[in-house]
Amino acid sequence: xxxxxxxxxxxxxxxxxxxxxxxxxxxxxxxxxxxxxxxxxxxxxxxxxxxxxxxxxxxxxxxxxxxxxxxxxxxxxxxxxxxxxxxxxxxxxxxxxxxxxxxxxxxxxxxxxxxxxxxxxxxxxxxxxxxxxxxxxxxxxxxxxxxxxxxxxxxxxxxxxxxxxxxxxxxxxxxxxxxxxxxxxxxxxxxxxxxxxxxxxxxxxxxxxxxxxxxxxxxxxxxxxxxxxxxxxxxxxxxxxxxxxxxxxxxxxxxxxxxxxxxxxxxxxxxxxxxxxxxxxxxxxxxxxxxxxxxxxxxxxxxxxxxxxxxxxxxxxxxxxxxxxxxxxxxxxxxxxxxxxxxxxxxxxxxxxxxxxx
Amino acid sequence: xxxxxxxxxxxxxxxxxxxxxxxxxxxxxxxxxxxxxxxxxxxxxxxxxxxxxxxxxxxxxxxxxxxxxxxxxxxxxxxxxxxxxxxxxxxxxxxxxxxxxxxxxxxxxxxxxxxxxxxxxxxxxxxxxxxxxxxxxxxxxxxxxxxxxxx
Amino acid sequence: xxxxxxxxxxxxxxxxxxxxxxxxxxxxxxxxxxxxxxxxxxxxxxxxxxxxxxxxxxxxxxxxxxxxxxxxxxxxxxxxxxxxxxxxxxxxxxxxxxxxxxxxxxxxxxxxxxxxxxxxxxxxxxxxxxxxxxxxxxxxxxxxxxxxxxxxxxxxxxxxxxxxxxxxxxxxxxxxxxxxxxxxxxxxxxxxxxxxxxxxxxxxxxxxxxxxxxxxxxxxxxxxxxxxxxxxxxxxxxxxxxxxxxxxxxxxxxxxxxxxxxxxxxxxxxxxxxxxxxxxxxxxxxxxxxxxxxxxxxxxxxxxxxxxxxxxxxxxxxxxxxxxxxxxxxxxxxxxxxxxxxxxxxxxxxxxxxxxxxxxxxxxxxxxxxxxx
Numbered sequence: 001x002x003x004x005x006x007x008x009x010x011x012x013x014x015x016x017x018x019x020x021x022x023x024x025x026x027x028x029x030x031x032x033x034x035x036x037x038x039x040x041x042x043x044x045x046x047x048x049x050x051x052x053x054x055x056x057x058x059x060x061x062x063x064x065x066x067x068x069x070x071x072x073x074x075x076x077x078x079x080x081x082x083x084x085x086x087x088x089x090x091x092x093x094x095x096x097x098x099x100x101x102x103x104x105x106x107x108x109x110x111x112x113x114x115x116x117x118x119x120x121x122x123x124x125x126x127x128x129x130x131x132x133x134x135x136x137x138x139x140x141x142x143x144x145x146x147x148x149x150x151x152x153x154x155x156x157x158x159x160x161x162x163x164x165x166x167x168x169x170x171x172x173x174x175x176x177x178x179x180x181x182x183x184x185x186x187x188x189x190x191x192x193x194x195x196x197x198x199x200x201x202x203x204x205x206x207x208x209x210x211x212x213x214x215x216x217x218x219x220x221x222x223x224x225x226x227x228x229x230x231x232x233x234x235x236x237x238x239x240x241x242x243x244x245x246x247x248x249x250x251x252x253x254x255x256x257x258x259x260x261x262x263x264x265x266x267x268x269x270x271x272x273x274x275x276x277x278x279x280x281x282x283x284x285x286x287x288x289x290x291x292x293x294x295x296x297x298x299x300x301x302x303x304x305x306x307x308x309x310x311x312x313x314x315x316x317x318x319x320x321x322x323x324x325x326x327x328x329x330x331x332x333x334x335x336x337x338x339x340x341x342x343x344x345x346x347x348x349x350x351x352x353x354x355x356x357x358x
Numbered sequence: 359x360x361x362x363x364x365x366x367x368x369x370x371x372x373x374x375x376x377x378x379x380x381x382x383x384x385x386x387x388x389x390x391x392x393x394x395x396x397x398x399x400x401x402x403x404x405x406x407x408x409x410x411x412x413x414x415x416x417x418x419x420x421x422x423x424x425x426x427x428x429x430x431x432x433x434x435x436x437x438x439x440x441x442x443x444x445x446x447x448x449x450x451x452x453x454x455x456x457x458x459x460x461x462x463x464x465x466x467x468x469x470x471x472x473x474x475x476x477x478x479x480x481x482x483x484x485x486x487x488x489x490x491x492x493x494x495x496x497x498x499x500x501x502x503x504x505x506x507x508x509x
Numbered sequence: 510x511x512x513x514x515x516x517x518x519x520x521x522x523x524x525x526x527x528x529x530x531x532x533x534x535x536x537x538x539x540x541x542x543x544x545x546x547x548x549x550x551x552x553x554x555x556x557x558x559x560x561x562x563x564x565x566x567x568x569x570x571x572x573x574x575x576x577x578x579x580x581x582x583x584x585x586x587x588x589x590x591x592x593x594x595x596x597x598x599x600x601x602x603x604x605x606x607x608x609x610x611x612x613x614x615x616x617x618x619x620x621x622x623x624x625x626x627x628x629x630x631x632x633x634x635x636x637x638x639x640x641x642x643x644x645x646x647x648x649x650x651x652x653x654x655x656x657x658x659x660x661x662x663x664x665x666x667x668x669x670x671x672x673x674x675x676x677x678x679x680x681x682x683x684x685x686x687x688x689x690x691x692x693x694x695x696x697x698x699x700x701x702x703x704x705x706x707x708x709x710x711x712x713x714x715x716x717x718x719x720x721x722x723x724x725x726x727x728x729x730x731x732x733x734x735x736x737x738x739x740x741x742x743x744x745x746x747x748x749x750x751x752x753x754x755x756x757x758x759x760x761x762x763x764x765x766x767x768x769x770x771x772x773x774x775x776x777x778x779x780x781x782x783x784x785x786x787x788x789x790x791x792x793x794x795x796x797x798x799x800x801x802x803x804x805x806x807x808x809x810x811x812x813x814x815x816x817x818x819x820x821x822x823x824x825x826x827x828x829x830x831x832x833x834x835x836x837x838x839x840x841x842x843x844x845x846x847x848x849x850x851x852x853x854x855x856x857x858x859x860x861x862x863x864x865x866x867x868x869x870x871x872x873x874x875x876x877x878x879x880x881x882x
Binding site for chain 2 (some may be wrong): 562602727729734743745813849881
């Protein structure tokens with residue numbers, strides 16, 4: 001019903017008619033880049049705002065409420081402040097790496113956003129290995145974190161970066177395996193096809209219990225991969241002051257900060273796409289009147305509502321749980337999540353083999 | 359142990375010990391040379407079992423520096439106060455009791471820091487509060503520095 | 510950078526030294542832990558204090574007794590009332606005077622409210638040390654109510670200087686009884702929330718159980734008192750050993766555990782809050798009438814030496830007054846609880862992870878100005 005592909009197609013057709021193929025490609029790239037960047041900045045800012053409001057709600061306070069109605073412009077004011085702040089250079093720091101690190105982190109998260117389908121046809125690039133691409137790109141962020149920790153020439157930063165490295169490398173496995181469960185069900189790595197396979201029911205509903213297990217594991221591991229919530233050891237402020245970004249100031253700090261929120265968004269968006277049916281509306285079997293009404297709600301809204309729900313879950317973890325210790329964190333992954341995940345995958349393979357899935 | 363028993367016990371142990379001025383707790387003035395021995399006896403004797411040193415104080419008095427040890431037993435619930443008078447004001451020094459009570463290590467460092475009382479055989483006798491290059495010992499009555507307010 | 514001999518030595522052992530503090534989010538004040546790490550593991554810790562040494566003992570030698578009470582607030586600022594009370598009791602004992610029952614009751618209620626406020630703040634900060642930031646706001650929400658009671662009666666919220674040798678600075682506000690009762694009723698409902706938020710949490714228990722074990726012998730030897738010592742089974746509650754003020758009149762339990770780990774030091778404080786509520790309950794309804802200040806000609810203890818022990822929120826506070834019979838003490842010594850509680854940290858935190866060091870120092874509940882004085 002709401003299909004964006006004709007719009008996108010006609011736009012590219014017009015570009016190809018008007019300009020030479022090189023310039024058409026160039027302009028579409030620029031347009032796409034600008035659109036993604038603007039989307040990224042706005043979304044990042046409002047995720048920060050949402051987090052502050054939600055955590056305030058959980059902590060019996062009001063949260064930002066002075067700048068704009070309900071504090072809506074607070075994060076924009078914060079961004080302006082961060083933009084104008086002095087960038088402090090650290091003596092004895094490796095300047096090149098020190099300056100590159102925040103860009104690696106932020107570029108990784110921007111690139112991952114490119115292949116997320118927001119609605120039918122509303123996807124910057126629909127790779128046939130979309131899931132693999134997102135996994136690969138989003139785990140590049142940790143290189144930035146490691147570089148930041150190392151180049152800062154600060155002991156707190158190094159500890160934070162090492163923790164982050166150990167954490168991301170371990171939890172990457174669980175994220176990958178949990179997604180593999182759904183890839184096995186859907187039989188494709190292309191995000192648009194995974195969504196198409198959920199036309200008659202989201203994977204979390206028709207994937208039996210293994211899909212639920214995979215979803216829970218994915219949520220835990222995804223939270224850990226973004227260095228958030230009970231897994232924020234890399235920046236454990238009571239132990240390491242601020243972990244890997246202790247020495248960063250101004251806009252470079254803001255990059256890390258924004259990237260953290262965007263990574264959270266990416267994790268939630270993938271959870272939505274693979275488990276919760278992406279931009280597909282919520283349908284109930286043989287309940288046509290209800291389904292028809294659901295269809296009227298635009299897919300973009302469906303997508304963002306589901307993503308917001310997952311993000312809310314992640315924020316909920318963060319503001320209610322104490323932080324894990326590094327050995328407990330690794331034990332959780334290697335002793336519990338990974339074996340459960342592997343067993344889960346075998347069960348799913350068996351289910352598919354026996355044609356017991358829907 | 360009752361106060362009388364404790365007094366006779368102490369007099370048996372160290373005949374030189376004289377009762378001190380305090381009425382609150384039984385108090386004994388012990389010669390500096392015998393302090394460590396007395397303290398060890400008090401701690402290890404099953405009749406006294408003074409296992410808890412709850413205060414160690416250095417004082418700057420007219421007759422010299424005093425070191426006051428407040429000891430109590432956590433099982434028998436009696437308290438005794440030992441006092442050492444260090445008449446040599448230029449070089450006050452007494453044996454450490456930090457090998458008997460770990461708390462003493464830091465009380466003694468504080469006394470050394472603020473009063474300049476040396477504790478022999480102390481494992482780590484450094485200044486505790488003041489900078490390492492601080493001149494003088496502030497809690498001494500004759501301590502003067504450029505910003506002491508005269509009243 | 511030039512490498513020193515020490516650097517090389519550390520490099521060989523794969524060790525490095527990190528300074529936690531004097532400005533660090535987990536030290537709650539200006540304390541420096543010189544921490545030797547091997548990877549994430551703590552090899553040893555050397556606490557360095559003195560960053561907030563103000564020489565209260567030296568200053569007090571130039572002040573009269575009613576004046577020097579005001580300095581004691583600044584030691585353990587979270588148990589200001591109890592510190593005041595210690596000096597007041599010591600001076601009163603020295604002079605051989607006894608305050609009226611009204612003063613005793615009010616002092617005890619104030620002391621227990623102080624203990625509650627202090628434990629609330631500790632709980633808030635302890636949760637934060639472990640990364641659960643939400644506890645901070647829950648604890649402070651309830652602490653605010655106690656501070657309001659203090660503000661109404663004493664005119665100050667943190668450093669009250671309300672208890673003075675001879676009685677109280679003023680009578681309490683007429684609302685005092687009513688508001689205290691309201692608070693007790695309110696807090697009895699809110700305290701289970703604390704348990705729901707933190708105590709039962711799996712991650713919290715994993716982080717605290719079996720961490721930072723302190724044996725009873727160590728606790729006694731190092732003089733670790735208060736809830737930290739009682740978590741190891743050290744019966745060190747001065748309110749029981751040498752009762753003062755209105756404590757002989759009330760029934761309460763001394764909370765002890767024998768496990769001696771971080772979790773049980775936490776539990777001692779949680780249960781102590783219930784006991785404090787009980788004590789206030791027993792006293793608040795029967796505050797007798799009477800004068801709130803003794804008519805003293807001059808606050809001059811006779812020549813002699815006097816010692817008074819009281820139980821603050823963090824352990825045993827000893828006040829040792831050496832008097833020459835003058836209006837000012839010849840020497841005043843404070844045996845502060847945090848000073849003794851601090852130095853065991855090397856013993857109990859070595860061998861644990863750096864995150865445990867934060868949890869352990871949080872469970873000792875250190876207030877730095879009380880260490881340095």
